[in-house]
Amino acid sequence: MNHFETKAGVLSAEDLSLEALADAHGTPLYVYSAATLRRHARLMQEALAAMPGLVCYAVKACSNLGVLSLLAKEGVGFDIVSGGELERVLAAGGRADRVVFSGVGKQQHEIERALREGIKLFNVESAPELELIAQVATSLGKRAPIAVRVNPEVDAKTHPYIATGLKESKFGLPIDDAVALYRRAAIMDGIEVAGVAFHIGSQITALEPFGQAIDRVLALVATLRGERMNIRIIDVGGGLGVPYAGETPPSPSEYGKLVREKLANAGAEVLLEPGRVLVANAGVLVTRVLYVKKTAYKTFVVVDAAMNDLMRPALYQAHHHIEPVRSRGGSEIVDVVGPVCESSDFFAKARALPVVEAGDLLCIRTAGAYGFSMASQYNTRPRAAEIIVSGDRAQLVRERESVESLWRGESRLDPSM
Numbered sequence: 001m002n003h004f005e006t007k008a009g010v011l012s013a014e015d016l017s018l019e020a021l022a023d024a025h026g027t028p029l030y031v032y033s034a035a036t037l038r039r040h041a042r043l044m045q046e047a048l049a050a051m052p053g054l055v056c057y058a059v060k061a062c063s064n065l066g067v068l069s070l071l072a073k074e075g076v077g078f079d080i081v082s083g084g085e086l087e088r089v090l091a092a093g094g095r096a097d098r099v100v101f102s103g104v105g106k107q108q109h110e111i112e113r114a115l116r117e118g119i120k121l122f123n124v125e126s127a128p129e130l131e132l133i134a135q136v137a138t139s140l141g142k143r144a145p146i147a148v149r150v151n152p153e154v155d156a157k158t159h160p161y162i163a164t165g166l167k168e169s170k171f172g173l174p175i176d177d178a179v180a181l182y183r184r185a186a187i188m189d190g191i192e193v194a195g196v197a198f199h200i201g202s203q204i205t206a207l208e209p210f211g212q213a214i215d216r217v218l219a220l221v222a223t224l225r226g227e228r229m230n231i232r233i234i235d236v237g238g239g240l241g242v243p244y245a246g247e248t249p250p251s252p253s254e255y256g257k258l259v260r261e262k263l264a265n266a267g268a269e270v271l272l273e274p275g276r277v278l279v280a281n282a283g284v285l286v287t288r289v290l291y292v293k294k295t296a297y298k299t300f301v302v303v304d305a306a307m308n309d310l311m312r313p314a315l316y317q318a319h320h321h322i323e324p325v326r327s328r329g330g331s332e333i334v335d336v337v338g339p340v341c342e343s344s345d346f347f348a349k350a351r352a353l354p355v356v357e358a359g360d361l362l363c364i365r366t367a368g369a370y371g372f373s374m375a376s377q378y379n380t381r382p383r384a385a386e387i388i389v390s391g392d393r394a395q396l397v398r399e400r401e402s403v404e405s406l407w408r409g410e411s412r413l414d415p416s417m
């Protein structure tokens, strides 16, 4: 459920028309609904129910400070994959002791900063990374709480680019190799073995992969406890899918029921790392039609947003529902394309849309996750503005970039070179 509905013939974000927002702030424009964000955060928290646990939002899905600060206020923690994301969380008012640090390439300065801030957990993805964390922690006189991220080797049945829990994956360690690393970790200075972590992929639309993964991880937990390791945290990752094109992923409550059934008696704090499911439906991308280009073969609707603003169709052949902000009725089969000089720059192909004319606004739905956070400036296109709407109020939470800002830090070549 989300809060983008048609009111008096115009698609709106909560109580504000997207037409008025586009007129005030220009296009392309990302618009997020505060009510939807809050609702999703609460649903995920309710999924944990009375179990000890914490929802740690995966910052990379949408990392705007406005969104992070709203979620922090809801009591949500954060899953980060870089030092930059830690700084964002802190700048947004998030608590370091609710931060989990994942990722295969943590650097020394990032580990040091995270240790000084006192984060909740490092999800370790390799033996050399464990050595480095131990070394940095020892030099700071601290003990780093760690979990090893394991690959439970279940097929998440999702797009290969977003499947992460398989043997061949660069992420985590094969579950059978994990025990050896835990044994080493358990006797290392500077390391506190605190938990087990996994994350099997993204846009998962069935419950079974989660259930299988939890079962395999529980077997590992039993082994580790048998060796007197104090496993007090089980991090089940994120990956719950959302409906983009008629998929019917499990609801947060169904997902929560499974997690509770499997883990309520595990004697551990349970961490969830949802990204997409918290923010995807809470955001839309509003774009204006520049031209309707008709050829003998096709009708192209050329819009002012492009793959640099929303990369998912180009990167994953992802489907996003598109609708006019104010419908003219009728129906036409069109390609919706952006201005970037790449054939992969499209939002829809051979899609039936109501008739549109130059100057009309289109709304690209379910764009809150991996939308702006993946945006680039390719083709020297300033990144879009971002707005959060709450009721009848809107706040610009990221101003549109200026063209000059795009070459800040660059210089003309010195003539003597």
Ligand SMILES: *Cc1c(COP(=O)(O)O)cnc(C)c1O
Binding pocket: 058, 060, 061, 079, 081, 102, 103, 199, 201, 202, 203, 237, 238, 239, 240, 273, 274, 275, 276, 277
């Ligand atoms: C990306 C990521 C997530 C979030 O994935 P979603 O599919 O957006 O829920 C959670 N945990 C880790 C480690 C990730 O890399």
